[in-house]
Amino acid sequence: MGNLFVVYPQCSSDMRGLQLSLNHTQKIRLERAQERLKSLSSKGNSDASVVVADTIPLNYEDGVLKGHGTLDLNGEVVASICGVVERVNKLIYVRALRARYKPEVGDIVVGRVTEVAPKRWRLDINYSQDAVLMLSSMNLPDGIQRRRTAVDELNMRSIFEENDVICAEVRGLQHDGLHLQARSQKYGKLERGQLLIVSPYLIKRRKQHFHHLDQYGIDLILGCNGFIWIGEHVDPKEDAMIEDHVDKPEQKGLKFEGTLGNQVQEVYTPLKTRQNICRTANAIRVLSTLGFIMTVEVIMEIVNLSISLNIDVHEMLGSEFCVLTAEKEVERRSSSKKRG
The missing domain is CATH 2.40.50.100 (RNA polymerase II/Efflux pump adaptor protein, barrel-sandwich hybrid domain)
Known part of the structure; x- marks a missing residue:
């Protein structure tokens, strides 16, 4: 056959x-x-x-x-x-299904910067129009709460620039478009990871959209808009400290990679962590292909399934693992129904 x-x-x-x-x-x-x-x-x-x-x-x-x-x-x-x-x-x-994202106030979203405009950034968040993140609606790298000055506006590109991936919260719809805010340490620029895009209906609104998967050393952000971020875990305080060094490369006249000496390991993601990021990303790709609703529990089940069967990361995109994932979902829903 x-x-x-x-x-x-x-x-x-x-x-x-x-x-x-x-x-x-x-x-x-x-x-x-x-x-x-x-x-x-x-x-x-x-x-x-x-x-x-x-x-x-x-x-x-x-x-x-x-x-x-x-x-x-x-x-x-x-x-x-x-x-x-x-x-x-x-x-x-x-x-x-297959509809564009419909934002609600308080939604956690992941987006990509499309434009640096006066006092604001514009982001693609899978909405019918670009969202707006005002300079006044976010924490500055120094962490100090103060009025934004003309100097801050001139330095906007040193904070976020085009194509940067950002996590933010939906603030509301105003006369000039959908506005976001990032007033907490958990929001801001996302680095050292992968951005995946799935249909928004596959992501359900829950109390928690930020997940630190400690056993794999990665962070998982399930954006309500269908943008999913998987990256190396970064402690917000350490990240803020590194940002301070990044914003002031002129102190040594060199780029960040060559200035911090003992902090170089912060730039390079360990091989094991990169493999965990790719394994989690492939689990999401398979779930998306099959049209299954994604939660951190379901994603981790598929990751653990691939590990328990000794399936390499690249083999997760093969036909056999796709079938195994569908069968695993049947098993999960059956047991869930019996418990209910």
Whole structure:
């Protein structure tokens, strides 16, 4: 039996999709896992996926409110768009898949600087327009709370410049666009890692979007906008100290890499940490390809699965591991349902 060449659509603009050459057995296993996952998404489950004209089962005694993506048809509530059924108290609506990010105040987002403008930076955060981070809405490298001066404005490019990756919080929508803020040590420039982009619907809003994976020495930031950062763990205080040296290279007349001597190890990420970053990134790529909701627990399960099976980092993007990931998700949801 020859191999079956399958291309799965990738939920990311920076990934071109995993081209999987499934053999007959792998194809059957994957289809079986998908059927099992579909059956586990019970009709009463608020996370059930629907397509246009699917009936949305409701308990009419609850006095539910019908929201976006739903309509009445012959006494039943049906979906008018493809997406995931969501319930907020008594409100039922369908959250569209493959839609652009819809920001909410307080969202943790990761973005890339597109422009350094007067008193502000503009960032691409997967929104319909660039977001704005005002100079007055962020901590300065010296950590001192004070009014921003003309000198600070002239030095903006030494803080963030084009293509820098930044973590920030959604402040709100104003007359000139969506505004962000970064008034805490945990926000700011992200370095020594990878930026992945997945569909925003794969990232659920939770109380915690910053994760320090101590056993792997990495930080994981799940941006509500679908931008995910995986990088070497950096203590904010140490990072601020290093920034002070970076901002003043003229003291020695040399670049940062050649000036700190005993701090050079801070510049270079250890090989083991880089491997952990790549392994975690590949776990996210596989989950994104399969369209699975991402939480730190699910991502770590897939990372640990690859380690327990002695699968190399590059082998994680192969067809066999993709099938194993789908089967692992079936196992996880089954056990979760039994506990529930």
